[in-house]
Every structure is written in C-alpha cells, then in structure tokens.
Amino acid sequence: MATRENVIEDFGHVSRTVGTVFRYLLLAATLFGIVALAVLLVYVANDAIQPLTADPGWHLTFFLTLVVPTLVVGGYLLRADAASFRFGASVVGLLAVSTMFAGGAAMIFVDIVSPVVWFSYVLALAIALAGVVVIERFDRRLPFLARFAGAGGVIVGSLLLVPGLVQALPVYPTDGIMLTLSLGAPVALVVGRYAAAEAGRRGTLLAILAGVVAVGTGEVLGPLLAVGAVPATVLLSVAVVPTGGYAVGAVRRNPGLRPGLAFAATILGGALVGAAAVEALGFAGPQSWLDWGFLTSAHSGTAADAGLYPAIGGSILLMVTVAALSFPLGVGAAVYLEEYAPDNRFTRFIDVNISNLAGVPSVVYGLLGLGVFVTYLGQPTGTVLIGGATLALLILPIVIISAREALRSVPNEMRQASYGMGATRWQTIKNVVLPRAFPGILTGTILALGRAIGETAPLIMIGAPNVLFSLPTALSSKVSAMPLQVYAWASLFASEPFYQAAVPAGVVVLLIVLLSMNSVAIVLRNKYQNNQ
Incomplete structure (x- = not known):
C-alpha cells in the first residue's frame, strides 16, 4: 500500500514538473514571437515615418500636450475606474478606425460611384421596401402567389426604372445633400435610436434629427476645411456621428462611464492642441514618406x-x-x-x-x-x-x-x-x-x-x-x-x-x-x- 502511494505521489510530482516546464516554454516562445514581430514592425515603421527627423521642439510639444496628460488621466482612471478607462479608449479607437473606413468610402464616392448614382439606387431600394411593406399589410386578403408576384414586381420595377429617372433629371440637389439623405439619414436613424436610450419617441426623433443635421453640416464645413463637401459628409456619416452616438448612448445607459469621456477628450484635445502649437511655433515634423501625398497619389517611377x-x-x-x-x-x-x-x-x-x-x-x-x-x-x-x-x-x-x-x-x-x-x-x-x-x-x-x-x-x-x-x-x-x-x-x-x-x-x-x-x-x- 505504501509503495502504491509513493508511486502516485511520484507521478503527481513528475506531472506537475513537466506541466510547469511546458507552461514556461510556451510563455518563452510567445514572448519571443511578440518581441520579434515588434522589432520588425518598429524597423519598418521607422523607415516609413522617420520620427527622428522631426525637430526636438516638435517632440517636446506633443510630449507635453498629448503624452503627459494621457498618461496622467489614463493612469488615474485605470486605478480608480477601469471600466471608464476602457470606455474612453474604445471611443478613441472607434473614431480612429471609423475615420480610416470613412476615407475609403470617400474615395469611392469621389472617383468611382457618383453621389447621384448612389442616391438613385438608395431611393429605388427605399421605394421597393415601402412597396413590399404595403403589400404585406394585405397578407390576409391576398393569396401567397399574388403577394409574391406583387412584391417581386415592385422590387424589379423600382430598381429598373427609378435610377434611370432620377439620373435623367435636369436638376437635382448637390452631392452633399444627396449623400446626407442617402447615407447620413440611415446612419442617423440607427445611431439616434441607440443614443436616445429610454428617451421615448420624441427623444428618439430629436436624436435622429440631430444626427441628420450634423451630417448635413458637411456641405458647409467641407469647403471651409478645403476637403470638399463629399469627403466631409462621408466622414461625418461614417466616423463622427456613429462615434458620438455610441458615446452618448453608452453614457445614458451607464452614467458611471462619464469619466471615460474625459479620457477621450484628453487624447483628442491633446492631439489638436499639439498640432496647433507646433504650427504656431514653426517646429518641423517628421519627414515621413507616409503622408497625405503618398495616400492620394498614383504610382511614379521615382x-x-x-x-x-x-x-x-x-x-x-x-x-x-x-x-x-x-x-x-x-x-x-x-x-x-x-x-x-x-x-x-x-x-x-x-x-x-x-x-x-x-x-x-x-x-x-x-x-x-x-x-x-x-x-x-x-x-x-x-x-x-x-x-x-x-x-x-x-x-x-x-x-x-x-x-x-x-x-x-x-x-x-x-x-x-x-x-x-x-x-x-x-x-x-x-x-x-x-x-x-x-x-x-x-x-x-x-x-x-x-x-x-x-x-x-x-x-x-x-x-x-x-x-x-x-x-x-x-x-x-x-x-x-x-x-x-x-x-x-x-x-x-x-x-x-x-x-x-x-x-x-x-x-x-x-x-x-x-x-x-x-x-x-x-x-x-x-x-x-x-x-x-
């Protein structure tokens, strides 16, 4: 009996030892892979961005306006309220990622699909959907085949006729207005319903209207910022309004997350203040190859x-x-x-x-x-x-x-x-x-x-x-x-x-x-x- 117990104890000891060794080997392999990948990414990013070519004053300005406030506010929230810290970081991350996608969408509307074509097909789909809803209201009065044929006729007829009629009009709204109605309004509908948490029908309608108005300001802000009405409207529709709606809706559902908005404001405000400061002080930034010209230019032999x-x-x-x-x-x-x-x-x-x-x-x-x-x-x-x-x-x-x-x-x-x-x-x-x-x-x-x-x-x-x-x-x-x-x-x-x-x-x-x-x-x- 004693021999059997010794064997069991020895087996458990060996199993624990092997498991511990295996765990640390996996940890070492993971850390090695992460470090190797990080070194490679840093090496490539250094060649592309060349951060060391900037003036020392440029680095110092952004360190004081962006890095220090972010570390202070973020460190405090991370210890005092981790949920608010994660919420603030998610707001900044959502804005960054959606801005990138907004740039891709703006590229499509500027050079590939004209706003009037997009507006005509969205209008055709809206008319088709409305027709199908009307037909479905007669579900008890019409047989299935009649409803199916009617819905199919409405969808096909709308998609075939409406785009051509809209594009043949001699006069139609500006590109910014058409994008506001066909892209911004659906986004505002979804975002407004989320943002107006438990606000009733009136509050939801006001939230949706506020989203549409916010997108509509791209018609004015675009020319003022020298980016054009179409890119500004797309940016507001895809990035700014959804991020703002997410932040408002999350805070309405959980008021305890409000400090996270301060963390997001610290990052965004610090970046804007730093950019304005280096512009006013005349500090030169990095001589980066990854700039606006690289993203908006075609291939060249040089x-x-x-x-x-x-x-x-x-x-x-x-x-x-x-x-x-x-x-x-x-x-x-x-x-x-x-x-x-x-x-x-x-x-x-x-x-x-x-x-x-x-x-x-x-x-x-x-x-x-x-x-x-x-x-x-x-x-x-x-x-x-x-x-x-x-x-x-x-x-x-x-x-x-x-x-x-x-x-x-x-x-x-x-x-x-x-x-x-x-x-x-x-x-x-x-x-x-x-x-x-x-x-x-x-x-x-x-x-x-x-x-x-x-x-x-x-x-x-x-x-x-x-x-x-x-x-x-x-x-x-x-x-x-x-x-x-x-x-x-x-x-x-x-x-x-x-x-x-x-x-x-x-x-x-x-x-x-x-x-x-x-x-x-x-x-x-x-x-x-x-x-x-």
Whole structure:
C-alpha cells in the first residue's frame, strides 16, 4: 500500500514538473514571437515615418500636450475606474478606425460611384421596401402567389426604372445633400435610436434629427476645411456621428462611464492642441514618406513621387466584391450543412474536404481562378470581378467553417423551445439561430477578409496588373491592390529609394488596414462573448 502511494505521489510530482516546464516554454516562445514581430514592425515603421527627423521642439510639444496628460488621466482612471478607462479608449479607437473606413468610402464616392448614382439606387431600394411593406399589410386578403408576384414586381420595377429617372433629371440637389439623405439619414436613424436610450419617441426623433443635421453640416464645413463637401459628409456619416452616438448612448445607459469621456477628450484635445502649437511655433515634423501625398497619389517611377491611391481603391473594390460573393454562399452552405443536411457518408466527405480546402495554398486558388474564369469562361484577365471571385474562392472554406462553428454555439435547447412553440424549421433558423450566431459569423467573415486583402499570389495568377495609374470604375476594369503595388516596388522598381521609402510606407498602410479589420473582429467577438 505504501509503495502504491509513493508511486502516485511520484507521478503527481513528475506531472506537475513537466506541466510547469511546458507552461514556461510556451510563455518563452510567445514572448519571443511578440518581441520579434515588434522589432520588425518598429524597423519598418521607422523607415516609413522617420520620427527622428522631426525637430526636438516638435517632440517636446506633443510630449507635453498629448503624452503627459494621457498618461496622467489614463493612469488615474485605470486605478480608480477601469471600466471608464476602457470606455474612453474604445471611443478613441472607434473614431480612429471609423475615420480610416470613412476615407475609403470617400474615395469611392469621389472617383468611382457618383453621389447621384448612389442616391438613385438608395431611393429605388427605399421605394421597393415601402412597396413590399404595403403589400404585406394585405397578407390576409391576398393569396401567397399574388403577394409574391406583387412584391417581386415592385422590387424589379423600382430598381429598373427609378435610377434611370432620377439620373435623367435636369436638376437635382448637390452631392452633399444627396449623400446626407442617402447615407447620413440611415446612419442617423440607427445611431439616434441607440443614443436616445429610454428617451421615448420624441427623444428618439430629436436624436435622429440631430444626427441628420450634423451630417448635413458637411456641405458647409467641407469647403471651409478645403476637403470638399463629399469627403466631409462621408466622414461625418461614417466616423463622427456613429462615434458620438455610441458615446452618448453608452453614457445614458451607464452614467458611471462619464469619466471615460474625459479620457477621450484628453487624447483628442491633446492631439489638436499639439498640432496647433507646433504650427504656431514653426517646429518641423517628421519627414515621413507616409503622408497625405503618398495616400492620394498614383504610382511614379521615382520613390519621392510614388503613391498608393489606385491600389487602395482597388483593394476596397476587391473586398466589396469578395464580401458580396463569399458571405451569402458561405453562410448559406453553413446553414444547410448544420441545420438541414443529414449525417451520412456524403456530408462527412464534404466536411473533410471543406477543412482541407481551408489549408490549400493561395497560389492554387489563383490557378483555379485562371483556369475556370479566364480560360474556361473566357473572361478578361485582371478585372475586379475575376479578382474578387478568385479571392472569394480562397476564403469561402474559412467563412463556411467559422459560420458553422457559430451555428454550433447556439444551444440546442433554444431550437427545441422554438419547435415547442409551433415554429417551423425555417422560422427557427431565421428568428432564433441566425440572430444568435450572427456576431460569430460576422467575426469569422471579417477575419477571412483580412486574409484576402493581403494576398498577392492569386492576383498575379489571374493577370492583375502590378501598377495602375487610375482607379477602376467598373467590375470589368483592370484592378491592382496594395500587396501587388508593394510587390512591384520591391521587384520591378528595385532600388534603394524604393526599398527605404515606398516599400515600408506601403507595408505600414497595409498593416494598419489589416489591424483595423482584425480589431473590429475582436471587438465583435468580445461583445458576443460578454452577452452569452
């Protein structure tokens, strides 16, 4: 008996020792990876931004106006009220990320889709939706086929007739007003309902009206700030109004978070005061390659004049096409496999192949796109549609797998409760399963899009040009992307100025976009987990 107890004690001691060693080995490996990645990012960012080229007074000014106040206020809140600290940081982060996305949206409305075209199609969709709602009010008076035919006729007729009629008008409102009505008003509707927490119908209407008026000021502020009415309206619609609505709504729901607004104001105010101070004192900032000219200029044979603007626009159009193709197909396949498909050899064979396809190298998908879309279907090479379809094939297995995992996370008891109330399978999926799983589905899709935006091999295989000097304006236009542009600078235009200037600046822009997309996915995942 004593021998057995000694063996058990020795076994437990050895197991604990091995577990401790294994844990510290994992910690060391993680720290090594983080440090190595941080060193690489610092090295690339230093080449792109060159912070040491600024005047010492520039650094001192921002240190006193931004760094010191942020550390003082943030340190105090972190110890006294961590929730307020996180809220203030989230407000600043939301404003930064949404501003970046607003820049991409403004690029679309300035150079790709005119505001009048966007306004005409939004108006057509609104009329179609109103018609469908009116038809649904007669659900007990009309048979199903009549309602279906009427709804389909309203939708098709509206989309076919309204855009042409609106665009043929001799006179229509200014671009800023059309964007305010077609983009700012829907955003203000959503944001106003969130901001006016428990304020009643009148308070909600006032909040929505305040959001629309705030967006409408872009028509005046844009020319005053020398950025134009369209970019200013888009910036207010996508960044400023949503951030303000989030801050107001969160404080109304939890007044204890108000100190977090002081932390956000300290960061934003410190940055503005520092910028005004260095401008007034005449301190020169960093001689950064990553500046406004780099973001708004096309490619050039010299590194000093090279820009990333057409590649940024191409990446945006590719991601819109990829999302439009991969999201409905991936989610639809996931819903069928999880909720409808029987458990047999065929479905298990499909499961195994989907998992295997998620690990196939991206160049293979490029060959697939070349063979199917270009060679077999005879489509032109390197267009927005072909590039988006190829990248959609690349991330489709990832979208399916992540969507299936999100659907599996929905407790089966919720399905049974819905069935017990008399709901059909489709009603259960639509009203119970999908709303519960949607945050997880959206998180997986965003992460998959983050992989697609950084891929180069598939675009090279389908013949996408490395360099373009203008933005694509249609799905059939040639398209480039940020990874392709950086690859061209590092290979076709290989020289010391490009290696030390354009390539690091392009890499930093691409990393900022990737980190922003991943941050949105992380926020959605954390919010979803906290609501479980």
